[in-house]
Amino acid sequence: MTDMPRSINIHEEGPREGFQIEPGPIPTADKIRLIEALAETGLHHIQVCSFVNPRVVPGWADAADVVSGFKARPDVRYTALWFNAQGLERALAFRDRLHITGSISLTASEAFTRKNLNRSHAENLEAMRKQTALHLSHDVPVERIGVMAAFGCNYQGDITPAQVISTLEDGFTIAKECGATIKHISLADTMGWGAPPRVERVVGEVRSRWPDQTIGLHLHDTRGLAIANAHAGLKMGVAQFDSTVGGLGGCPFAGQKGAAGNVCTEELVMLCQEMGIETGVDLDRLIEVGRMAEEIVGHVLPSELIHAGSLGSFRKRAA
Amino acid sequence: MTDMPRSINIHEEGPREGFQIEPGPIPTADKIRLIEALAETGLHHIQVCSFVNPRVVPGWADAADVVSGFKARPDVRYTALWFNAQGLERALAFRDRLHITGSISLTASEAFTRKNLNRSHAENLEAMRKQTALHLSHDVPVERIGVMAAFGCNYQGDITPAQVISTLEDGFTIAKECGATIKHISLADTMGWGAPPRVERVVGEVRSRWPDQTIGLHLHDTRGLAIANAHAGLKMGVAQFDSTVGGLGGCPFAGQKGAAGNVCTEELVMLCQEMGIETGVDLDRLIEVGRMAEEIVGHVLPSELIHAGSLGSFRKRAA
Numbered sequence: 001m002t003d004m005p006r007s008i009n010i011h012e013e014g015p016r017e018g019f020q021i022e023p024g025p026i027p028t029a030d031k032i033r034l035i036e037a038l039a040e041t042g043l044h045h046i047q048v049c050s051f052v053n054p055r056v057v058p059g060w061a062d063a064a065d066v067v068s069g070f071k072a073r074p075d076v077r078y079t080a081l082w083f084n085a086q087g088l089e090r091a092l093a094f095r096d097r098l099h100i101t102g103s104i105s106l107t108a109s110e111a112f113t114r115k116n117l118n119r120s121h122a123e124n125l126e127a128m129r130k131q132t133a134l135h136l137s138h139d140v141p142v143e144r145i146g147v148m149a150a151f152g153c154n155y156q157g158d159i160t161p162a163q164v165i166s167t168l169e170d171g172f173t174i175a176k177e178c179g180a181t182i183k184h185i186s187l188a189d190t191m192g193w194g195a196p197p198r199v200e201r202v203v204g205e206v207r208s209r210w211p212d213q214t215i216g217l218h219l220h221d222t223r224g225l226a227i228a229n230a231h232a233g234l235k236m237g238v239a240q241f242d243s244t245v246g247g248l249g250g251c252p253f254a255g256q257k258g259a260a261g262n263v264c265t266e267e268l269v270m271l272c273q274e275m276g277i278e279t280g281v282d283l284d285r286l287i288e289v290g291r292m293a294e295e296i297v298g299h300v301l302p303s304e305l306i307h308a309g310s311l312g313s314f315r316k317r318a319a
Numbered sequence: 320m321t322d323m324p325r326s327i328n329i330h331e332e333g334p335r336e337g338f339q340i341e342p343g344p345i346p347t348a349d350k351i352r353l354i355e356a357l358a359e360t361g362l363h364h365i366q367v368c369s370f371v372n373p374r375v376v377p378g379w380a381d382a383a384d385v386v387s388g389f390k391a392r393p394d395v396r397y398t399a400l401w402f403n404a405q406g407l408e409r410a411l412a413f414r415d416r417l418h419i420t421g422s423i424s425l426t427a428s429e430a431f432t433r434k435n436l437n438r439s440h441a442e443n444l445e446a447m448r449k450q451t452a453l454h455l456s457h458d459v460p461v462e463r464i465g466v467m468a469a470f471g472c473n474y475q476g477d478i479t480p481a482q483v484i485s486t487l488e489d490g491f492t493i494a495k496e497c498g499a500t501i502k503h504i505s506l507a508d509t510m511g512w513g514a515p516p517r518v519e520r521v522v523g524e525v526r527s528r529w530p531d532q533t534i535g536l537h538l539h540d541t542r543g544l545a546i547a548n549a550h551a552g553l554k555m556g557v558a559q560f561d562s563t564v565g566g567l568g569g570c571p572f573a574g575q576k577g578a579a580g581n582v583c584t585e586e587l588v589m590l591c592q593e594m595g596i597e598t599g600v601d602l603d604r605l606i607e608v609g610r611m612a613e614e615i616v617g618h619v620l621p622s623e624l625i626h627a628g629s630l631g632s633f634r635k636r637a638a
Contacts, residue, residue, distance in 0.1 A: 111637070152630065157637035192627055195593030196550055223630070224586035224623040228547040231515055260623040267543035274514030304543035304579040304621075308511055311471065311542070318430070318476035 003237035007278035009045065011216075011242045012038055012265055014293060015066075016047040016081055018248030020059045022297050028062045030296045032069045037289045038245060039076045042281040043265075047079045048098075051087035067094045085134060092138060102135030102142035104128050104171045104180075108163045109153035112190070116148075125170055132178040142180040145171035146218075150202060152193020159193070161205040168206065184240070185213045189229065192222020192260065196232035203236045216240030219263045221247065221302065226263035231271060243268045246290040247302030264303040266290050270310065283310045322556035326597035328364065330535075330561045331357055331584055333612060334385075335366040335400055337567030339378045341616050347381045349615045351388045356608045357564060358395045361600040362584075366398045367417075370406035386413045404453060411457060421454030421461035423447050423490045423499075427482045428472035431509070435467075444489055451497040461499040464490035465537075469521060471512020478512070480524040487525065503559070504532045508548065511541020511579065515551035522555045535559030538582045540566065540621065545582035550590060562587045565609040566621030583622040585609050589629065602629045 015035050019026050035048050048070070054061035063080070072078060077099035080091050091100055106128065107113045110121045117124060135142050149156070150164050168185060175182045185206060203215060217233045217240070219226040230241060242262065249261035269281045290306035334354050338345050354367050367389065373380035382399070391397060396418035399410050410419055425447065426432045429440045436443060454461050468475070469483050487504060494501045504525060522534060536552045536559070538545040549560060561581065568580035588600045609625035 153637070154633045155637060157634045192623075193630060195590060197594055221623055222627045223589060224583060225546055225590060227544055228550045228590065231547045231550065260627065264543060270542060271514060271544060271547065275516055302623075304511075304540055308541045308579070311512060314473045315476045318472070318474060 005239035014244035051082040051090040109149040109156040111155035144184040150187040188218035218242040221260040324558035333563035370409040428468040428475040430474035463503040469506040507537035537561040540579040
């Protein structure tokens, strides 16, 4: 229990994850409205868009308009996502507005790397080496290694902590070769294989191996255990979480694989509140933004809390 | 960790909770089909209906037809719910098919008792005293005290462990006066106020006070933390859970209070599997029944796992 953090950092990914998957089109003005509302809740890190090929992800064809359109708050870091040199170039055009950092993004499952990127693990390492060098050549710091499928994979099955560590070692080798100083490790439950005992094992082993790195969790709710996994992470001392308002990022069509989004930001904040862990977020404001997100996408979102209301609001009424 | 149970008992309440809230009408044959399918999954306790006033709960106007209609398995206990003498009488007509036991049902929140039952706590105690005596006079054992709103209340706010214990003491007084031997305590998070630290505190204090009672949890997912609360309960040694297949029991209309159902049986079973705790349930079969439930009610159910499929099924494919 002494491992529990006093406060956590939340990286809100709702706009980026949500708007890329919605059948849309979502008006640019609505995307901007959501980003500006999120920035008023006390969230300090918001991922606002993907710079990706608009033919592949039409939902982000307006990425540049979104980034140039929102009114930025000085106390909020706005981030974006990209996967290649063209994406980086588009991001760099907004150096004044975006917090631009690079990441060495690897996958603990070679089967997923092949399926998702059409590359072998070795080819992916080579691609990441090039991308890291490219970032550094633009004075973009690369301080983070991300491991996808860190808790299991629909194509490869279980992933052992040793496989996660080996993947991270590959990432550290790339960082060393390129002269990057890694500070953060992010472990992603990309396909919803995590359960609390597995989270405890993987986080524990990674922390033992790299005690000076901060560890972050990116938890998809594919099988309904994301909030239990977040709780397990908090008890292990994890103080960095990605999450999405309303649970954005799920597939809006019933009965399809991958229907679930990320762990909901509101539910993560409520969990922290009840555990005495600070998030800096005004939960009632965030719930209002969750309801706004639901209105913007035009369908019910997975978050239960935005439908029920916060305990705080009921405590006030009952007092 | 040594508190963790080796196995748990699940009381499947999907048919009862689900069909009472659906706008329906759900054909009697579909209710029977779901009950029979649930009994093939390895579940040993299934609550099949409510004997309630059909003018108030039209979804259970066909309770008698359902109970007389399903093919019973000898290794499954089929239970029902009722709230008064008329309901008990209707249940007793099925003594050969139903496992009929009584319960002293109290609420830790007087505000909720007034709102829900239009009674003071004292009036409710008197009603429970009469009901307990009535059950015993029909040779129906009363071995359980249930406490609703044991973790908080939308009308009264936070509920302390001391209030839960005081409510249970009232129940034990009734049991003693009536000559009932209590073996089980059930703590219900009726309005979704539970979070892991609160579950740990309440379960811990109740167990210290009554170490020989088995403790059960009934967890609504109103604010999205039900599975994290179940995990906290498991780690505290709780080995009795109510749950509903697919998360049945929620309100199918978007944006309404009480939209969430109970903790999903499938997700509870998956959690237990990953923790090495036996449930006796064949998860893949149960997922099929969750999909059947979704087809019967005609809308998407809250369970993520029925949409994603079990880890076991993907392990097989990956092997």
